[in-house]
Each structure stands twice: as structure tokens, then as C-alpha cells.
Amino acid sequence: MTLKKTHFWSVLTGTLFLFALLAIDGREATAGDLDDPGDDVEAPLAADQTQPLDLRTRPEALTPSVQRLWSSYPNVCESFNMIQSTHRVKDSKGRWHYPINYRRNRYVRTEEDKARTRKLIELVAKEMGVKHPKFFAAFALHESTWNPEAIHILNPDREANQRAWKRHSYSRNKELQLEAALRRTNAQQKEYWSIKADLADVRLYKGNPHWNDHVAYSYVIPAHTGRDGKEVPKQSTDESRNVWSFGYGLYGMYAVGYVKIWDKQAPPWILCADEGIVATIIQVWAARNNTKECDSLTSKNPEKWGHDGGTYHGVLRRLARGKCSDDPLGPKWRQLMRTFSSVPWDSHADFGNKWPEYEMERRGGKWRYKRDAEGNKIPSSREAVLQHMLKRAEEEGLLRPAPLELKRPGTEPRVIPGNKPVKTAETSVDEAS
Numbered sequence: 056m057t058l059k060k061t062h063f064w065s066v067l068t069g070t071l072f073l074f075a076l077l078a079i080d081g082r083e084a085t086a087g088d089l090d091d092p093g094d095d096v097e098a099p100l101a102a103d104q105t106q107p108l109d110l111r112t113r114p115e116a117l118t119p120s121v122q123r124l125w126s127s128y129p130n131v132c133e134s135f136n137m138i139q140s141t142h143r144v145k146d147s148k149g150r151w152h153y154p155i156n157y158r159r160n161r162y163v164r165t166e167e168d169k170a171r172t173r174k175l176i177e178l179v180a181k182e183m184g185v186k187h188p189k190f191f192a193a194f195a196l197h198e199s200t201w202n203p204e205a206i207h208i209l210n211p212d213r214e215a216n217q218r219a220w221k222r223h224s225y226s227r228n229k230e231l232q233l234e235a236a237l238r239r240t241n242a243q244q245k246e247y248w249s250i251k252a253d254l255a256d257v258r259l260y261k262g263n264p265h266w267n268d269h270v271a272y273s274y275v276i277p278a279h280t281g282r283d284g285k286e287v288p289k290q291s292t293d294e295s296r297n298v299w300s301f302g303y304g305l306y307g308m309y310a311v312g313y314v315k316i317w318d319k320q321a322p323p324w325i326l327c328a329d330e331g332i333v334a335t336i337i338q339v340w341a342a343r344n345n346t347k348e349c350d351s352l353t354s355k356n357p358e359k360w361g362h363d364g365g366t367y368h369g370v371l372r373r374l375a376r377g378k379c380s381d382d383p384l385g386p387k388w389r390q391l392m393r394t395f396s397s398v399p400w401d402s403h404a405d406f407g408n409k410w411p412e413y414e415m416e417r418r419g420g421k422w423r424y425k426r427d428a429e430g431n432k433i434p435s436s437r438e439a440v441l442q443h444m445l446k447r448a449e450e451e452g453l454l455r456p457a458p459l460e461l462k463r464p465g466t467e468p469r470v471i472p473g474n475k476p477v478k479t480a481e482t483s484v485d486e487a488s
Contacts, residue, residue: 125321125437126264132303132327133206134160134468136272137294141279157208160466162459164202172201172331175453176305179335179444184407190367191338193395194374195331197387198307203331204459207302212309219311220299225261233257259315265322269295271469295471298323304334306374313337316412317437324468330455332444338374340412345370346404349379368392368400410440 138156145151173192180188192201199205233254240247260266276290299310303326310323316337317325326334349369352360361381363369373379375388384392392400413432414425424432448454461467 125318125325128322128325128328130322130324130327130468130470132204132324132468133162134270134272134466135206135208136160137274139274139276141277159206159208161462162204163462164459168455168459169201171453171455172203172305174451175330175332175448176201176335178447178451178453179332180339182409182444182447183336183339184409185339186405186407187367187398189395190342190371190398190404191335193391193398194338194371195305195335197375197391199305201305203305203334204327205304205307207307209302212302212307213296213300216300216302216309216311217297219309220297223256223259223311224266225257229257230254260311260319263320265298265470265472267473268298268322269471270298270301271295271471298470303327305331306334306338308334308337313341316340318434329441329445330448332441332448336410336440336444339406342370342374342404343406343408343412345373345379346406349373352379363401365404366401367398367404370404371400410443411435 136158138158140154143151176192176195177188180191195201237250274292274294278289279287281287302309308326314321314323346365350365353364360379414435415422416425
């Protein structure tokens, strides 16, 4: 009897990374303080089995007057395979299934690479006026072990990402229905604002050329001895998932929630771009917004939204948990805060005001947002801020001196455009006979 192929998305045999025990003498972490899992399914390749891949555009390749077409940005994120276990186990309901192990196809990354990435994170944050840039180094250490090209595939995150994708999927019929409903009400009615919010959700990524793209992966069943005692050869099939189903980059950003901050026409893999520079710029902008949000909510209802407000601790919790609250962070987060003790976690956060997310102008003695004819805030030049950061990184010697190499040749990310995905099997289990 051959092994039946199943999908069991809710089982993961490991986490994206594990914290090692850190010394409690107040020293700050290095990337070597953390384990780096993910390649434990097959034996490691020999050192010479690598393949170069250029993951960065040098600043001299562009001129400030040329705006980059973000929708055509190359995908340099990690890819992954799914490996089905050859041994059945029972789930909590007593049903038999074959667990799934995710194997990320990594780049060769040394401790020096990780240390350089940390310095690059802190440089970008400092250039944006962040008072304590190590806040972002700490956050990225927890989320990716300072890996700018990381793909994050934990099952709960994937399911939440897919729900967000469905909520923001554009439908002309849905848009027409909401427009008609909006005309039947007015701004004095509560229903008006609910419909307006739904309409904004539907239009958010309208026209994004990558909205229906899929990322391909291999579903592998290793060679094994079947339950009938016969030898079963290795099996591998191509499958795919929506590219918006995953988290990406240094900070494990869920794509639907963060790509819009950069450009609504950009692909989700923009979050892996330029050695994490793009992701760090976005994360600083998000932290600034979260500071204002938590300050406002705490002032209104601290019992519901927490008492920390826009402190570094409060913003860290907001980024980690998705809401302002007093909910305690887990032990790894608390250890991280002790390790990065130079960040005054209980003080009000100061993430600077340089390189703002939107264009500003001074009117009536105050800085105010510039707005277009329809009253929308005008985004600042993404090209200008990126070019500045690339130039500064080049000056400080923090860009990669050579392209990264793949540990396994031929494992570059494969994107399937539009509505041409290869098959994707649904989650299933083998029932005990």
C-alpha cells in the first residue's frame, strides 16, 4: 500500500526560528545567539553546491529623476517546499494523518551577513530620525534572525493573510453595489461610514497586477517503506498558493497589510527588496502610526486598549500582537527586551519625523498633509527615500559585497502570473481504518 498524499496545514514541525538561552548580563544579542532552523529535512549540501543570485540594485543604476516601476520589481524572497512525513500520527481528535514539514530554500548566509544586516537596519532607522534604532534591530531579530529575504509560512498567519486577501479582492459588481448603497444614505447616518469603509476595502488593491499571482512549490513524499512492506519511490508534484498568503522579510509583515504602505500596485515580495531597506522604511512608518493609535486609544479607554499607549513597549506589543492592549508578551519577547536594554521600553516612543510617509506642507504655522483634488493624502517619493538609503548604505559599506548564493541550485522563487496556478490540494487527513 502506497502512502497517501495529504495536506495537513495545521501541523508544523517547527517554528520559523527558536530563541536560544541568552546570558542575563545585559549584553545585546548577535545573530549567533539564535538557532537557524528550516533545512532539517534533507542532509546539508556540500559547500560548493551554491548558486549566485543578485538580490540588489546598486544606487548608481538609477537616477533620482527616474521613478521605479514597483509592480515589476523582482522577487528575491526565499522559496519553500512541503515535505510530507512518511509516518502517520494521530491528531487531538484521534484521526490519523501525515504531518507536513516546511523546508525553506535558503541562501548561504554567514554570521557576518547577519551582523551587517543589523547595522543596515539601524542605519535606515537613524536616517529617518528614530531615537533608538535598536528597537527595529530587536524586532527583526525576533521575526527573522536578520534575514531580509525570509518567507513566513506559519499556518495561523497564512489563514489570516488569505482572509485579508479575500476582503480586499476587487469586484466590479461589488463596487457597483456599494456605490449604489452609498447613494441611498448620507454622512449623518452610521450606515454611510460602514459602506464607505467596505468600498475602500474593495478598491484598496484595485488594478494590482499581482493580485492573483501564485507562488509555486514542490510537494514531496520521500522514498519510504509502505505500510504493506513494499518500497515506495520518492514522489514530487508541483503546487501553488496565492502569493499574498505569506509573510515576508525582516519583520514577518503580512503582505496585504503592509504592501499598501509602500505602493498599492507593488507585489508582496517588495517586502524582501533591497536587503531589507524597503521593509525597514515601511516598519518605521507603521511604528509612527501605531504610536499615535495607541496614544489615542489609551486616552479613551485604558482598560480596553491598555495603559502603555505609545511607549516603546506599547508599540512593540502593537506590532507583535496586532492591537494596543495590556496583554503580556511571551517569554521570548521579554527576553529580547532585557537583551536590548538600551531601548527605554517604558518611555514614550520617538520614531522621528524625517522621510515622512506622506508629503507635508506648512500652513497656518503647522505642518499639514498635502492632499490631491479628491482630498487624499499624497504619498511622499518612495524612490527618493530608497535612493537616499541605498547611497548611505553604500557609503557605510553595508551593502552586500557580492550576491547571495542559494544553498540548493534551482530553488529560486517561481511566480505563476494571474489565473494560471498549478493545482493546490486541500487539507485532508487519513481516517483510521
